[in-house]
Amino acid sequence: MDWTTLAGTALGALVGVGSTLLADRARWRRDLADRTRQERKQIYVTVLTKYRLAYEAMHAAAVAGRGQDDGARETSVREAFRASGCDEARETALICAPQEMSDVLEKVYATLRDLQDAFAAGDPPLDSPEWQERRLQHAEAVWAARAAMRRDLGHRV
Secondary structure, three states, X not given: OOHHHHHHHHHHHHHHHHHHHHHHHHHHHHHHHHHXXXXXXHHHHHHHHHHHHHHHHHHHHHHHHHHOOHHHHHHHHHHHHHHOOHHHHHHHHHXXXXXXXXXXXXXXXXXXXXXXXXXXXXXXXXXXXXXXXXXXXXXHHHHHHHHHHXXXXXXXX
């Protein structure tokens, strides 16, 4: 029996199986990276959307509560914040996002909570420069978060 033919066939089979396994592994890693990126994108969109909904709901409650006593306005603003779902979206993002992203999202959340306190207190007034400065701080934090999200998702910033 010619052992070289058998050895050549076995080596060819080994190379074929090995290259197939390597290709499958590379495809699996690429698919996993794509799924992870899509999941993060969905989480990021959700958390920013919920933050925006919280802002809009609190603003509406503060405007509607201008004629109410302080306690009623505070209650309606805080309830608008709770009902927005931003806390749940935040927790999901903090669990799933890298630490750098979590830090950025926490900055946005802190500015949102600052706005909540101002809406609830009715101070500063919504048409004052002090209010606009707080609103601008929140907007800048949101823009920084968007830029960090694009970097994390592999987009050019």
